Amino acid sequence: MSESTWQRRHVISLADFTVPDYELVLQTALSFTEVLSRRNKKVPTLQGKVVANLFFESSTRTRNSFELAAKRLSADTLNFAPGTSSLSKGETILDTARTFLAMGTDIMVIRHQAAGVPSQIALDMDRLGGRVAVLNAGDGKHEHPTQALLDLFTLCSHINPAAPSAKDIKGKKVAIAGDILHSRVARSNLYSLVTNGADVHLAAPPTLLPEEFAEYGVTVHHQLAPALEDADFVMTLRLQTERMSQHLIPSLREYYAQFGITRDRLARCAPQVQVLHPGPVNRGVEISSDLMDDPRLSLIEKQVTNGVAVRMSLLYLMGTLMGSAA
Known part of the structure; x- marks a missing residue:
């Protein structure tokens, strides 16, 4: 593994990621998949570093994935839960981050329900002159970089298991269906897939997919049908009813009837089509239950598994850059 070309202290967005950036993350993640297949799954690469998981928004899958990734790298971890924190006593988010800075945190993994919070914390850490790295674990409707990176790694690993590369996705048709409007996952995936040459098609009702998404x-x-035609991969997204301020679909039943991914609808796709979902999944709403559980067609479990290796990759690259700048 080499961090010689990695120059990013913070990872807030994929908007300015280059093809070499993606390639380095994927190649490093591949090395960690080998580590995770061993009996001893820990390496000492971040020993002595402190990774703080500051999750101001509830999450099970992403928080645990980051915590496990940090521990596999031998880092010390601190976990933040807003319900039992001083936020309830009037402390600001920036004061909370500064408290973790004072404890010796090296990398802050930030998740928040409002867009822009990880960026603001990163700016504040830079102003304070610290060498803390900030990693966005999902902010509002903005972005979710590590989900898109693990999705890319999952796609490329399926295409080329022995030596996955970002170039493997070039020319492949990827259909993304679901709640595009409210999805930070979709936005990060659009940057990732388009930059690496995929042919991306979005499908959703007009209320969940404004025309301006074509600007990506x-x-x-x-x-749904034209998006699925000859698609190599289909990614379906969760309906984020908690972020909907008004009734944007007639009903869940009607949505499934029009846009739910089923085995029959996959008949329009390429013969070897595979299905993805970032989770959590609403079975029988975004995707049929039998399709989700079919290992011949579903990459959903592999996404979860690959999430640890990809997050190890980013923590390693960011943490090693900090060490080399000491």
């Missing part, structure tokens, strides 16, 4: 360099559909 993708094709927008308000019907």
Whole structure:
């Protein structure tokens, strides 16, 4: 593994990631998949570093994945829960971050329900002159970089298991269906997939997919069928009812009837099509239960597994850069 070309202290967005950036993350993640297949799954690469998981928004999958990734790298971990924190006593988010800085934190993993919070914390840490790295674990409707990176690694690993590379996705048709409007996962995936040359098609009702998403360099559909036609991969997204301020779909039943991913609908896709979902999944709403559990067609479990290796990759690259700058 080499961190010689990694220059990013913070990872807030994928908007300015380059093809070499993606390639380095994927190649480093591949090395860690080998580590995770061993009996002893720990390496000492971040020994002595402190990783703080500051999750101001509830999460099970992402928080545990980051915590496990940090521990596999031998880092010390601190976990933050807003319900039992001083936020309830009037402390600001920046004061909370500064408290963790004072405890010797080296990398802050931030998740928040409002867009822009990880960026603000990163700016504050820089102003204070610290060498803390900030990693966005999902902020509002903005972005979720590590989810898109693990999705990319999952896609490329399926195409080329022995030596996955970002270039493997070039020219592949990827259909993304679901609640695009509220999805930070979708936004990060659009940057990742388009930058690496995929042919991306979005499908959702007009209320969940404004036409301006075409500005990402993708094709927008308000019907599912054309998006699925000859697709190599289909990614379905959760309906984020907690972020919907008004009734944007007639009903969950109607949504499933029009945009739910089923085995029959996959008949329009390429013969070897595979299905992804970032989770958590609403079975029988975004995807049929039998399809989700079919290992011949579903990459959903592999996404979860790959999440640890990809997050190890980023923590390693960011943490090693800090060490080399000491």
